[in-house]
Amino acid sequence: MKRIIGVIAVLVLGFGLSACGDTPDSPTPAPPPVRFTAALLAANEVPPVTNENAGASGAATITFNLTRDAAGTILSGTVDFNVTLSGFPNGSALTAAHIHPGAAGTNGGVLISTTITAGEITFPTGSGTLNKTGITLTAEQANGIIANPAGYYFNAHTATSPGGAVRGQLVRQ
Numbered sequence: 132m133k134r135i136i137g138v139i140a141v142l143v144l145g146f147g148l149s150a151c152g153d154t155p156d157s158p159t160p161a162p163p164p165v166r167f168t169a170a171l172l173a174a175n176e177v178p179p180v181t182n183e184n185a186g187a188s189g190a191a192t193i194t195f196n197l198t199r200d201a202a203g204t205i206l207s208g209t210v211d212f213n214v215t216l217s218g219f220p221n222g223s224a225l226t227a228a229h230i231h232p233g234a235a236g237t238n239g240g241v242l243i244s245t246t247i248t249a250g251e252i253t254f255p256t257g258s259g260t261l262n263k264t265g266i267t268l269t270a271e272q273a274n275g276i277i278a279n280p281a282g283y284y285f286n287a288h289t290a291t292s293p294g295g296a297v298r299g300q301l302v303r304q
Contacts, residue, residue: 162197162199162203164194164195164196164197165194165195165197165273165277165303166192166193166194166195166303166304167191167192167193167194167195167276167280167301167302167303167304168190168191168192168193168301168302168304169190169191169193169284169285169298169299169300169301169302170188170190170299171187171188171189171190171191171214171216171285171286171287171297171298171299172187172188172297172298172299173185173186173187173188173218173292173296173297173298175235175284175297175298175299175300176286176292176294176295176296176297176298177236177237177238177298180292180295180296180297182291182292183220183291184218184219184220184223184289184291184292184296184297186218187216187217187218187219187296187297188216188217188218188297189214189215189216189217189287189297190214190215190299191212191213191214191285191299192212192213192214193210193211193212193213193230193285193301194210194211194213195208195209195210195268195273195276195277196208196209196210196211197268197273204270205270205273205274205277206270207267207268207269207270208268208270208273209264209265209266209267209268210243210266210267210268211262211263211264211265211266212228212245212261212262212263212264212266213260213261213262214228214260214261214262214285214287215258215259215260216254216258216259216260216261216287216297217257217258218257218258219254219257219258219289219296220257221254221255221256221257222253222254222255223253223254223257223289223291224249224250224251224252224253224254224289224290225247225249225250225251225252225253225261225287225288225289226249226250226288226289226290226293227244227245227247227249227287227288228244228245228247228252228261228285228286228287228288229241229242229243229244229245229285229286230242230243230276230283230284230285230301231283231284231285231286232275232282232283233282233283233284234281234282234300235281235284235300238294239284242272242283243266243268243272244266245261245263245266246263246266247261247263249290261287276301277303280300280301280302280303281300281301281302283300283301284298284299284300284301285298285299285301286298286299
């Protein structure tokens with residue numbers, strides 16, 4: 132009799148523990164973000180910058196916060212931009228900053244904008260930062276960049292360099 136009670140207890144305990152596992156209603160942890168960096172140089176622009184911004188440089192960290200379905204397919208997301216810039220003339224202001232499609236040496240249209248407005252980011256001492264978070268990112272945009280980061284670049288524009296003052300190809304981290 133004790134043996135039967137012991138077997139029943141083990142079965143009940145085993146069933147109880149198996150019921151504590153993941154269920155379809157359990158929240159799934161958010162996937163880790165996907166990060167890219169870009170080393171920004173005036174010489175990387177096409178054509179290279181030769182005006183007062185020629186000595187400008189910087190670094191961009193671009194983070195994709197993705198929403199995925201149960202199979203891991205990207206549904207949507209947001210992008211965060213963290214950019215540090217220096218070497219600009221005192222009093223410079225950014226007019227725009229974007230991700231573009233285009234391999235090194237080629238230009239492309241704007242794909243994802245940081246949404247800054249002209250003069251929003253100024254560099255009284257020639258240096259500064261651009262931080263924008265929560266910019267809408269489509270699945271198509273995310274998939275394209277993740278599949279081929281070197282085929283995309285980030286650049287920042289000023290009034291004296293309307294085609295771009297600094298540029299760098301994306302590198303996945």
